[in-house]
Amino acid sequence: MVSETIAKPKGAQPSVRDSRAWRTWYILRSHPSMIVGILVLAVILFVTVAGPSLVPYKPLKPDPEARLLPPSAAHPMGTDAFGRDILSRVVNGARLDLFIAFSVVAIALGIGVAVGMFSGYYGGKVDDVVMRITDVILAFPSFILALAITAILGNSIPNVIIAIAIAYIPYFVRLTRGEVLSAKERDYTEAARCVGNPNWRIIYLHLLPNCLTPALVQATLCLGWAILDASGLAFLGLGIRPPTPEWGVLVSEGSRDIIGGQWWTSFFPGAVIVLTAFAFNLIGDSLRDVTSPTEAVQ
Amino acid sequence: MALLTLCGVVIVVFIITRILPGNPAAVRVGPYAKPELLAQIEKEMGLDKPLPVQFVNYVAKLARGDMGKSWRTGQPVQQDLWQRLPATLELALAATLIAIVVGLILGILAALFHNSWFDQVVRIFTIFGASTALFWLALVFIFVFYYRLGWAASPLGRLTVGIEPPARITGMFVVDSLLTGNTVAFKDALHHLALPAFTLAFVVSAPITKIVRAGMLDQLNADYIRTAKTIGVPMREILWRDALRNAMIPILTTIGIVFGYLMAGNVLVEMIFAWPGIGSYAWMALLNKDFEAIQGFVLLIAAMYVLLNLAIDLLYSVVDPRIRLG
Numbered sequence: 001m002v003s004e005t006i007a008k009p010k011g012a013q014p015s016v017r018d019s020r021a022w023r024t025w026y027i028l029r030s031h032p033s034m035i036v037g038i039l040v041l042a043v044i045l046f047v048t049v050a051g052p053s054l055v056p057y058k059p060l061k062p063d064p065e066a067r068l069l070p071p072s073a074a075h076p077m078g079t080d081a082f083g084r085d086i087l088s089r090v091v092n093g094a095r096l097d098l099f100i101a102f103s104v105v106a107i108a109l110g111i112g113v114a115v116g117m118f119s120g121y122y123g124g125k126v127d128d129v130v131m132r133i134t135d136v137i138l139a140f141p142s143f144i145l146a147l148a149i150t151a152i153l154g155n156s157i158p159n160v161i162i163a164i165a166i167a168y169i170p171y172f173v174r175l176t177r178g179e180v181l182s183a184k185e186r187d188y189t190e191a192a193r194c195v196g197n198p199n200w201r202i203i204y205l206h207l208l209p210n211c212l213t214p215a216l217v218q219a220t221l222c223l224g225w226a227i228l229d230a231s232g233l234a235f236l237g238l239g240i241r242p243p244t245p246e247w248g249v250l251v252s253e254g255s256r257d258i259i260g261g262q263w264w265t266s267f268f269p270g271a272v273i274v275l276t277a278f279a280f281n282l283i284g285d286s287l288r289d290v291t292s293p294t295e296a297v298q
Numbered sequence: 299m300a301l302l303t304l305c306g307v308v309i310v311v312f313i314i315t316r317i318l319p320g321n322p323a324a325v326r327v328g329p330y331a332k333p334e335l336l337a338q339i340e341k342e343m344g345l346d347k348p349l350p351v352q353f354v355n356y357v358a359k360l361a362r363g364d365m366g367k368s369w370r371t372g373q374p375v376q377q378d379l380w381q382r383l384p385a386t387l388e389l390a391l392a393a394t395l396i397a398i399v400v401g402l403i404l405g406i407l408a409a410l411f412h413n414s415w416f417d418q419v420v421r422i423f424t425i426f427g428a429s430t431a432l433f434w435l436a437l438v439f440i441f442v443f444y445y446r447l448g449w450a451a452s453p454l455g456r457l458t459v460g461i462e463p464p465a466r467i468t469g470m471f472v473v474d475s476l477l478t479g480n481t482v483a484f485k486d487a488l489h490h491l492a493l494p495a496f497t498l499a500f501v502v503s504a505p506i507t508k509i510v511r512a513g514m515l516d517q518l519n520a521d522y523i524r525t526a527k528t529i530g531v532p533m534r535e536i537l538w539r540d541a542l543r544n545a546m547i548p549i550l551t552t553i554g555i556v557f558g559y560l561m562a563g564n565v566l567v568e569m570i571f572a573w574p575g576i577g578s579y580a581w582m583a584l585l586n587k588d589f590e591a592i593q594g595f596v597l598l599i600a601a602m603y604v605l606l607n608l609a610i611d612l613l614y615s616v617v618d619p620r621i622r623l624g
Contacts, residue, residue, distance in 0.1 A: 033422075136306030139600045141562035148314050148596045151584050228431050232566055235433045236581060248433075255437050255570070263441045270434025277429035285425055 027290050034290075037282030044276055048094040055092075057085035068262050078264035080254065090269050093245040097276070100161055101226040107165040109219050112172020117203055117211065119173065120180030127177075134170035142167035143229050150238045160239035164229050168222050172215050179211035217287045224280030231273050247273045300608040307600040308360065312353055315593050316345075343589075365597070366590035370583060375594035379576055383598075384469025385456060386568070386575030390560045392472075392491055393498035394553065400503040405510025406537060409518060420507060427504025432563045436497045436570045443493055450493040451486070453571045461486050494571040498563055502556050509552040513545030520544075546617045554610040558603045 028035055047054075057063075063083035071078045077086035119130040137145065142164070149163035183189060184207065192206045231248030234240040242249050247269045254266030323340040340346050344355060359366065365375035408420040443450040456471055457463060464475040464483045471487035474480075517523060518541055526536050564577035572578065576595055583591035615621045 033425075132302065132306060135303050136310055139303055139307050139604050140310070140596065141558040141599065141603065143559075143562035144565070144596055144599055145314075147562075147565065147580075147584070148311075148592060151587075151592055152314055152589075224429055228429070231431060232433060235566065236569065236584065238584060248431075251431075251434055251437070255433075258437055258441050258445065261445060263438075266434070266437050267441075270431055270437065273431045274426075274429055274434060277431070278426060281425045281429045 031286040031289065033282045034286035037279045037286065040275065040279040041283065044094065044279065045098075047091055048098055051091035051094065055085070055088040057088040068257065068260075068265070070262075071264050077268040078262070080265045081257065086250070086254075086265060086268050089245040089250055090247065090272050093247050093250060093269070094272075096157070096240070096244065096246050097227055097230065097273075100157065100164075100230045101223045103161045104164045104168065104226040104230070105219050105222050107161065108168035108222065109172055109215060111165075112169045113176045113208075113212065113215050115169070116173040116176025116215075117180055117207065120177035121184055121199070121203055121207065130173065130177075134173050137167070137170045140167070142225070143232060146229055147233060147236070147238060150233055155239055155241055157240060160230055160233060163233075163239075164226055167229075168226070171218055171222070175214040175218055176211055179214060180207055183207050183210050213291050217284055217291055220280055220284035220287055224277035224284065227273060227277050227280075300604050303604050304601060307597065307604065308357065311593055311597050311600070312356055314596075315589060316349065316352060360597075365594035368583070368588055368591040368594075370586045370588040370591065375591050378579060378591065379594055379598055381469075382574055382576045382579050385471075385573060386561075386564055386577060388470035388472060388491065389494055389498065389568070389573060389575060390557065390564065391470075392495035393502060393560055394557065396495060396499035397503040397506050397556070398553065400499065401506030401510050402542075404503070404507045406514055406542070408507070408511045409514035410537075412515060417511075420511065424504040424508045427501050427507075430501050432497065432501055433566045433570060435500060436494070436567055439493055439497050440570070451489040453493065455572050455574060456487060456490050457483065458486050458490075494567050494573055497567055498560055501563065502560060505552055505556055506549070509548050510545065513548050514541055517541035517544050543617070547614055550610050550613055550617065554607050557606055558599075561599045561602070 061084065063079070065083065067079065067083045068081055069075055069079040069083075075085050075087065077090065079085055080089075115130060119127045140148075145167040146160075146163040149166060150160055153159040153163065189202060189206055192202050197206075227247075230239065231246070231251070234246050234248030235252045237252070240246045240249055242253060250269035251266045251273070254262075254264075254269065257263075257265045323336060323343055323345050337346070344352060347355070363376055365379070367373070368375050368378055371378055404420050404423070408417045411417055440450070440453050444453060451458065461483055464471060464478050464480045464487075467474045467477055472484065472491060475484035475487055514537075523536060523541060526540060527533075531540075561577075564575060565580055566577075567573065568575045568577035569581045576598065580592060580595040582588075583595065
């Protein structure tokens, strides 16, 4: 399906339809879920950047007069037990959650791709050792591993980022290594070697651009996972602690109000977590369909 | 292979708890403790010895089945975990069963009605399942099904206070009460199990649905299915006997992966539902900085994960004779 859309019409001269923009549009049009994902993400990013100055209340300012108010025009997401506006807190928490997610993925992608490239390219003993290590790390569910590492390193934002990144690195190592294994046998690599390119040049200039796609798709999915894992840790009281307005912390604080019937204090922050992860997953899932039609679920 | 991974798991747990730049003793005594107290605790935990000695001690103790002593409960960690494991297994098994049923139904229907609106709905469901924060879903379920509708039992443990737990055979209340014919406990245990199990199952059924759909699509387009159809084999037989069986390998693999996720999700769900399994044990250990307990928990989860995947590898040859003969 996808390959049909990309294939050029027979014998046609280069036209508008061959341009990159047109092709991108063509792919997007056949994947409406990707458009939805991008739109949702755009709104979230806009709110993250511009939001804190738009919302009328301070995230940490209590208001004894306005405790546990249900959603209304003045407080679209209601207020919590201290009278703090939930919407303002959610909007202010966005920066932190997205910062954590992007940092985690940047670290895991950087290290994972580098290790995967070298391991796959040089092979041999190094490759064996690297593969065994990834096997072992993958034997731990990523959330449990992140939980244990955060518990030992102590509660701080950088520690949460490091802990989750460590748990994600093996995915990138495996994907990249697999790509390199097939790419290094291709003619273009052979040609590059024949004309005397040094190894680093072959890896950096010839293999890397050709092997990056699966890792980038994975990175999109991992952005969603990272938000879920980081907020899950915060919900457990690990990593980010109250009163920092972080989404998992907000759900955790609001969870006490459920028994009193005040659902909004935990519902809205959690819904935003899910919505953000959903947007990343929609985009990642569609990207995978587009980039690897053979693997895609028809 | 699995043994090698298990050894690796032990090493990683050791590295996490001893070599990473954090000091369990320092975290335990808190930032304001006197240096003498810190030194004493370090000595108690064996942290004053050189690392290789610590490692040998650790492995030697593990080999005897000794995971150390929980600082919070005052009991050996392995004993605590053993007591609480059945509750976790009960929950995980119930969730897996529900997820497999849901996944098979949704996946097969989506493959049959490929590209229909139903297929699209199933696709959105699978992505949504993968994006759902378990702790949030658990709270939403509690609010809707317990607080508002009153269908579910209170999210406080495995039995209503006052109901005697059944005699321990497997430690899983639903199974034990059934075996001993204790209908009161059976109904109550099932009632308490339902909501946390459905919470976990909701999230876990997403990947199973996805893989069932993909596998069935592959098989349904295969030549042998077309032949079976043309010679008039009933569709039901084709689906359950031929296509599903041939799609089984990736489905099994996914169930193995999902189990690991369940164990992780358990920490959140057990904490919210006050479910006395190893997940809530780990959470309490985290709150109290009970390192030996956390270490034991992480080790147990990883070991179970490795063994489960080994079991699934062995199952492959049962499901698919080609693997056994090939």
